[in-house]
Amino acid sequence: DAEITQSPRHKITETGRQVTLACHQTWNHNNMFWYRQDLGHGLRLIHYSYGVQDTNKGEVSDGYSVSRSNTEDLPLTLESAASSQTSVYFCASSETTEQFFGPGTRLTVL
């Protein structure tokens, strides 16, 4: 069955380190999205991509970057992790309207 996976599921890192979160989908969807979810804020869009070599900034993109070299993957990189980036990160993909979400990565920055 087609699916969307994220790795790692849990990560603890230190302030200032570079961290990359992986997202892989097997639906062959063109659209992929990264969100963070924090208490009191709900889901907020970080970056998104409408296809290979296309990337766009969302509402909370500072300190994050993405690259899209193939249809299946959209890795999210934290260039220099900060404590404010402690959160749960969700990846999603869609072809037309409905977005389908991965299981999430819980990131703690100490």
Add this chain to the structure above:
Amino acid sequence: EDQVTQSPEALRLQEGESSSLNCSYTVSGLRGLFWYRQDPGKGPEFLFTLYSAGEEKEKERLKATLTKKESFLHITAPKPEDSATYLCAGRTQGGSEKLVFGKGTKLTVNP
């Protein structure tokens, strides 16, 4: 600014006690209102998409409705397994596929 507001933040029901969750939106040129269910420690699971005022969709004990300013998720005779956080999101106008999410309503159904 596009906004989606959900109420109440939390709702406790007894098994069998029907109720409704509210999602009000100020999204310019709304091109779809989405409902998701999220269980603890998991990603949101898609439930419904509504496109125009007056539209209704049903799935088991859930029914979603849409007006020009808000959407309701009606839960009829809920069971404990309906306990979850329900998220509402609006898709904005133009060619964007971006969604604007509300903060969610945490529903607890007691046996």
